[in-house]
Structures are given as C-alpha cells and as structure tokens.
Amino acid sequence: MRITVVGDVLLDVDINGAATRLSPDAPVPVVDVADVRRRAGGAGLVATVLAQDGHDVALVTALSDDDGASHLRRALTGVAVLAGAPLAPTPTKTRVRIGTHPMVRFDQGCAPAPVPATTEHMLAAIASAEAIVVADYGRGITANPHIRAALAEAAKRVPVVWDPHPAGSQPVAGAAVVTPNLAEALTSAKAGGLDPARTGAEEAGRYLLEKWGSTAVLVTRGEDGALLLSADEWAQGIPAPRTNVSDPCGAGDRLAGSLALHLGRGLGLVQAATKAVEDASAFLAAGGAASLAVVEDAPGPATEPSPATKVSPATKVSPVVELKGLELLDPGELEPDGIRLAQAVRSRGGTVVATGGCFDLLHAGHARTLAAARSMGDCLIVYLNSDESVSRLKGAHRPIVSVEDRAELLLALECVDAVVVFGEDTPEACLREIRPDIWVKGGDYTPEELPEARLVSGWGGRCVTVPFHPARSTSGLAAALAKVS
Incomplete structure (x- = not known):
C-alpha cells in the first residue's frame, strides 16, 4: 500500500548510561555514558514504523541542511523523503537516561518555525497516496496553503488520519479521523467555551467533530484505551490491552499510522480503530520508539546492558515482602523470592x-x-533489620516502629521494589544469596571503608556511598518527639 505521511520531523536523541556516584560539586548523579542513540521523531517516527512494516512510504516534510538533518536522513532509511526548503534548524530533543530512568531533557531548535515551501513532488506524493497520515507537530508544514489544498482534495478519495497538535493547524474538513489525546481534546474544548468541570471525553469529542468537520474523532486515553465518536452521532469505547510500558513515547504516532493503514484496506471505523489501539499497545510492549533508535556512538565494549532490555520503573516487580493483613511473612520464606527477583x-x-x-x-x-x-539500577531491594536485630544494635528501647510497619512504609515508597527482613546483625547472608550488582549506603566515608566492600567485590559488585544528610536521623527525631509527648 502507498502511504504518504505529512508532517513535521524531529530528531530524538537518547544519551544512555549508568550512575554509581554523586557529583562532588552538587547533589546530582554523574552519568557514565554507555551509548548515544538517535531516531526520527514526529512524522519521521510514523514513516519509519510503516516502512519497517513493509509499506511503500513517502514522507512530505521540511528538512534543514544541518548535522541534525543528516542524522535524520540516516534514520529514515527505506522512506522516500520529499522535503521543502530548509527554513529552520532541525528541532532536536535530547534525553539523558540512567538505565531506563529519564533524568533530564534538552530541547534545541524548537522555537516556532516559518511555514516551509513546497515542491511539485511533495504535492504529487499526496495526490497518489492510497492512505494519508498527517502528523502535525506545530512547525508549519500543515499551514502551507498548497499542502492544505492537496490534503482537502485527497480526503475526498482516500482516508486521511490527522494527529493534531496544540500549536498546529486545524485539520482539513473531510478528514476520516482526527486523533487528539484526552488532554488536547479537553484543552480545545475549554478554549471553545465549554465548562471544563462538566466536560469529559465524549463532550469534548462532540465539540471537536463539529469544529473540525471530520467524519470521526478518536480521543485517545492511554491505558484506558480510546473513545471513537462519529459524525453520525454514535460513540464507541475501545479498551486497550494490558501492557507493561517502560516508555509511552510514540504510541500516538503508531496508532495514527495503523489507523490510516486499516482504513485504507477497507475496514470499518470501529474495526480499524480497535486494531489501531491493539497495534499501539503491541508497539509499546516491544519497546516503543526507543526500539527504533540507531546506536551511533558507543565508547568501547558496553559494561552496562542495553537500556532497551532493562526493567522499567513503571513495570514494578511485585514486592518480595507482602503483608497478609498485619502478619509479615516469615523471613525464611523471603529468600527464594529475593533470589527470583534478582x-x-x-x-x-x-x-x-x-x-x-x-x-x-x-x-x-x-x-x-x-x-x-x-536511580542507579533497575530494582532496589532493601534489607531490613528485624525487631530483635534492631534491639541488639540500638538498645532495648528500640525499635520504635515494628518490623511490619517499617516494611509497609518502605514498600509504600515508589523507589523501593522489595524488602527482605533479616535477623542477624549484618545483612551478609542475604547479600551472599542475592548478590546485588550495587550495594548502597549513606554516610561520610568512602565505598572502600564499608564493611561489606570485600564481600560485594567478590562477585564483581560495587559499593557506592551517598552523602549523609545532617540533622536528619532517627535518634534526633525520637528525641524531638519525646519533648512533645
């Protein structure tokens, strides 16, 4: 099938690495870069996914002549790129990740851009398409009057699926489906005078149907699926398959591309939308946009695994310790689960x-x-001293809080994946069983001074210390509470 993608392209860059220490200059992690990955974003992502599925894909866009555009052309292998004159630098979004955890994003060249020029080849690609996806990212390609006229004419013959953007252009009348996400739909409805307190997905969708003059509007709602609304005044909820998602990037692009494809094959609205939601979920389950990245820079043999294979913090492993009512599992039951988690x-x-x-x-x-x-890895196991162990270490007046409550409080923290209770004075037995890759302790000493350093290094692990926070201690807190009791 000949599919034409019309829209704005971005360059997405992922700088991936590991962090095992904090900077001495500020309480921020030092990232040891493992690799740098680049991929086409925006309309480029839609085109890349469709081309990898074996379709004949043309991309109508605007490309600059800078280094970013060179990276984009390499990432768009297999796609016929038909670009207008370079009128602005390549918009680049660079994400720094520790493992699978995004830490910061830098945007370059993302200021508003002038409307790009067109060529006869660009307009011909729209006229000859069997299905069209418009991926509007607000950088002017859909504001070009010649492009808009060609899309309006094409909408009379073939399905046009329009993925809108808050800073983009209004979809042309007659588009088969417009696919805003829920936040975009509600924002547009509010701007149109609807009361946000009384507006839901259906009310916003109805407003947009009338405003845009499309055949249908598909309001996407993440893990809650989507709501399809037709100009014939019916609505159909579409559930999303259960999926463990590490990075939702690209889900909307995949959905829009699949929807145009299924409509172009002659499927009805509901069936096409259902398959598109399923395709988007499967795309995320397979790694999402990150799975399409090209590794262009790698500083020697990788000492850290590929971030695409790591366990996501959003896919949290079930805790090793689970509370049954108020009764804690016997510590002897925990060891096999701790091993299985690792x-x-x-x-x-x-x-x-x-x-x-x-x-x-x-x-x-x-x-x-x-x-x-x-932040240093893909799961955090906390070894927790039992009540008897705390009493031996801290005195008969401790612990103040029972091991059941201490475990429950720790598990309530998003950063803690599992808790293992041990009854000895040190966690060495647990360490030998589970053999963590990184052992972390807070304090004003070097990793080599930790009593567990030699043990952990025996299986190739590392010890890391994080700064001690003055005036924050259990003893100090207990003393303060005693004064007000």
Whole structure:
C-alpha cells in the first residue's frame, strides 16, 4: 500500500548510561555514558514504523541542511523523503537516561518555525497516496496553503488520519479521523467555551467533530484505551490491552499510522480503530520508539546492558515482602523470592541495587538515600533489620516502629521494589544469596571503608556511598518527639 505521511520531523536523541556516584560539586548523579542513540521523531517516527512494516512510504516534510538533518536522513532509511526548503534548524530533543530512568531533557531548535515551501513532488506524493497520515507537530508544514489544498482534495478519495497538535493547524474538513489525546481534546474544548468541570471525553469529542468537520474523532486515553465518536452521532469505547510500558513515547504516532493503514484496506471505523489501539499497545510492549533508535556512538565494549532490555520503573516487580493483613511473612520464606527477583531483573539485562538498615522512624534522609540508590539500577531491594536485630544494635528501647510497619512504609515508597527482613546483625547472608550488582549506603566515608566492600567485590559488585544528610536521623527525631509527648 502507498502511504504518504505529512508532517513535521524531529530528531530524538537518547544519551544512555549508568550512575554509581554523586557529583562532588552538587547533589546530582554523574552519568557514565554507555551509548548515544538517535531516531526520527514526529512524522519521521510514523514513516519509519510503516516502512519497517513493509509499506511503500513517502514522507512530505521540511528538512534543514544541518548535522541534525543528516542524522535524520540516516534514520529514515527505506522512506522516500520529499522535503521543502530548509527554513529552520532541525528541532532536536535530547534525553539523558540512567538505565531506563529519564533524568533530564534538552530541547534545541524548537522555537516556532516559518511555514516551509513546497515542491511539485511533495504535492504529487499526496495526490497518489492510497492512505494519508498527517502528523502535525506545530512547525508549519500543515499551514502551507498548497499542502492544505492537496490534503482537502485527497480526503475526498482516500482516508486521511490527522494527529493534531496544540500549536498546529486545524485539520482539513473531510478528514476520516482526527486523533487528539484526552488532554488536547479537553484543552480545545475549554478554549471553545465549554465548562471544563462538566466536560469529559465524549463532550469534548462532540465539540471537536463539529469544529473540525471530520467524519470521526478518536480521543485517545492511554491505558484506558480510546473513545471513537462519529459524525453520525454514535460513540464507541475501545479498551486497550494490558501492557507493561517502560516508555509511552510514540504510541500516538503508531496508532495514527495503523489507523490510516486499516482504513485504507477497507475496514470499518470501529474495526480499524480497535486494531489501531491493539497495534499501539503491541508497539509499546516491544519497546516503543526507543526500539527504533540507531546506536551511533558507543565508547568501547558496553559494561552496562542495553537500556532497551532493562526493567522499567513503571513495570514494578511485585514486592518480595507482602503483608497478609498485619502478619509479615516469615523471613525464611523471603529468600527464594529475593533470589527470583534478582534473577528476573538480570535476565532482562537489568542492574540489581540493594541497601540496608533499620529504617526506624522513616525520615527525609532515608527517602533521599533510597531515591538515590534506585536511580542507579533497575530494582532496589532493601534489607531490613528485624525487631530483635534492631534491639541488639540500638538498645532495648528500640525499635520504635515494628518490623511490619517499617516494611509497609518502605514498600509504600515508589523507589523501593522489595524488602527482605533479616535477623542477624549484618545483612551478609542475604547479600551472599542475592548478590546485588550495587550495594548502597549513606554516610561520610568512602565505598572502600564499608564493611561489606570485600564481600560485594567478590562477585564483581560495587559499593557506592551517598552523602549523609545532617540533622536528619532517627535518634534526633525520637528525641524531638519525646519533648512533645
């Protein structure tokens, strides 16, 4: 099938690495870069996915003549690129990731761009298409009057699926389906005078149907699926398959491309939309947009696994310790589960991080240490001293909080994936069983000074320390509480 994608292209860059220490200059992680991955974003992502599926794809867009455009052309192998005159630098979005955890994003060249020029080849690609996807990212291609006229004419013959953007142009009348996400639909409805307190997906969709003059509007709602509304005044909810998602990037692009494809094959609206939602879910389950990236820079043999294979923090592994009512599982039952958790993470190329302590009266210092530890890998196992162990270490008056409550509080933190209770004075037995890749402790000492350093290094693991936070301690908190009791 000949499919033409019309829209704005972006260059997405992922800088992937590991962080095992904090900077001495500021409390921020130091990222050791493992590789740099580049991929086509925006309309380029739609075109890339369709081309990889074996379709004859033309991309009508605007490309600059800078280094970013060179990377884009390499990423668009297999796509016929028909570009207008370069009127603005290539918009580039660079994400820094530790494992699978996004830390920061830098945007370059993303200021509003002038409307690009067109060529006869660009207009011919629209006229000859059997299905069209418009991926509007607000950079002017859909504002060109010649492009708009060609799309309006094409909509009379073939399905045109329009993925809108808040900063983009209004879809041409007669588009088969317009696919805003829920936030975009509600924002447009609010701008049109609808009361946001009384407006849901259906009310917003009805408003947009009338405003845009399309045959249908498909309001996408993430894991809740989508709502299809027709100009014939019917609505159909479409559920999304259950999927463990590490990165939702590209879901809307995949959905719009699949929807145009299925409509072009002659499927009805509901069947095409249902298949498109299923395709988007399968795309995310397979790694999403990140799976399409081209590794162009790699500093030697990788010491860290590919981020695409790592366990996502959004796909949180079931806790090793689960509370049955108020009764904690016997610690003897925990060891096999702890081992299975570590094995499951490593089987996906992930890094197992562990830390330990009493965690009696959980405070901000604990939370910061745990969050820093979790950012270093793909799961965080906390080894927790039992009540008897705490009493031997801290005195008969401790613990203040029972092991059941301490475990529950720790598991309530997003950064903690599992808790293992141990009854000894040190967690060495647990460490030997699970063998974490990174052992983290808070304190003002070097990793080599940790008593567990030699043990952990025995299986190739590393010890890492994070800064101690002054004036934040369980003893200090307990003393303060005593004064007000």
